[in-house]
Amino acid sequence: MTKQPKPKPVIPDGAFSFPVKNPRDTRWFSFLLLDGFTLLAFSSALDPLRIANQLSRKALYGWQVVSEDGQSVPSSSGLSMEVHGALSEVERTAHLFVCSGNAGLEAASDSTIAELRKRARFGGRYGGICTGAASLARAGLLEGKRFTLHWENQPGFAEAFPMLEPTRKRFEEDGDLLTCGGGSAATEMMLGIIARDYGTDFAVLVADMCLNDPDLKGRREQRSSIATAVDSRNPKLLLVIQGMYANIEDPLTLDDLAKNAGFSRRQMERQFQSMMGEPPATVYRNIRLERGRALLVETDMTVMEVATAAGFNSTDLFSRHFKARYGETPYGTKGRRR
Incomplete structure (x- = not known):
């Protein structure tokens, strides 16, 4: 299938700016929305990228939102999200975040799980937002990895995958594998990426725009x-x-x-x-x-x-x-x- 061109990076106008010297080429992320995905977790991951572009007035980041079949996807809140295209149209080496909700263990179809495995063989990079790690586990991509998913779904995950143990942290990074428990943890995970790309000062400013007190190193646990x-x-x-x-x-x-x-x-x-x-x-x-x-x-x-x-x-x-x-x-x- 012919790959769909990436959408044009979004650079919104804003009242405040922060100059970034020597910006890199636009860094792209793809978000795979599965039925019943958590809207809060997805938007919490996406908006720090948007704010980084807004503050810098440059296309530091780009994003492509896809579904299994290219059709709009219902979220757990009942609102549907339009997408740019289908998973099959995304470059196989893209950095892909799987986004799902309470039904994370069953959210992805068997054909999508097979596609994830195939992408791994082509050097694809992965992430899981909220319960997205469950689909990565089904694809066999978490063995020997440090990862997490939302605390509410960890008991069911442990029953399904007794040999895999998620951490209690809000987000985890193991090489190119990025996972988080959703909500504000998704923001913190993306702020960590921005900090490494353009420095802590810039990341903290993005966090201020999000009204978020960041944990850039992921030391906090999900639950009190x-x-x-x-x-x-x-x-x-x-x-x-x-x-x-x-x-x-x-x-x-x-x-x-x-x-x-x-x-x-x-x-x-x-x-x-x-x-x-x-x-x-x-x-x-x-x-x-x-x-x-x-x-x-x-x-x-x-x-x-x-x-x-x-x-x-x-x-x-x-x-x-x-x-x-x-x-x-x-x-x-x-x-x-x-």
Whole structure:
């Protein structure tokens, strides 16, 4: 079949601009929309590219939106999306993102799965948005790879592919393989690409236009600790987590947390490792770090004040753990806010 020409790159007008010196040739991405795809996740991936073009006033990025048969595709919200063409019309070496929703395991037809395998043999590059990784798994493209998909769909994915283990991260990058859990994680994934192409300052400006506080290195997890505890349906575990959130500035000891929930400390530690994948001390510290990061981003408090409010008895200890979790110091986070 004759390949359809790529659409002309979109360069919208805007009130604000940011000059990019020595831009590269337009970098192209293709998005395969499958029936029931999540509109939020797709648009969250696409718009950072549009904003990058708008700010630079140059065609830094181009995109081609396709479906299995070239027809419009219904999203999970009931709205249909027009496309540029069919998957078969996209260059086989293109960087292709598969976009799907709740029915990610069944969304792609057998012929599309076969096409994905064929493209892999031609050196195609892949990504999965929301549950797009499920189609990549069906095509056998995730073995030995680090990847993720939306947390709601991970239990069903694990049943279908017991030998593959998605991470809890909001997005993952393993070589050319890019996957995310959807929503704002899709924006963060694309901001990471923009940062590597044109620098962190430009990527942070794109994030500001998105009203997004970016995690360019993908260290955040998809769900909060309390959401994970609720999902475990373990009332004692939930009591411990609630105790952690209620005692951030003056942290309780692990013994006190266990006693208040009716656990022995040993039982509590086993439950945390089993249900949360981390010991309670790590979970508690991360909850306090999350509070500290929010205060740095949202207030004018000093780093010392934030450290105290997050339950750390020194700025050095707070800074060390903060950098290990977020990849920059508290001072760096506060400086970016300014």
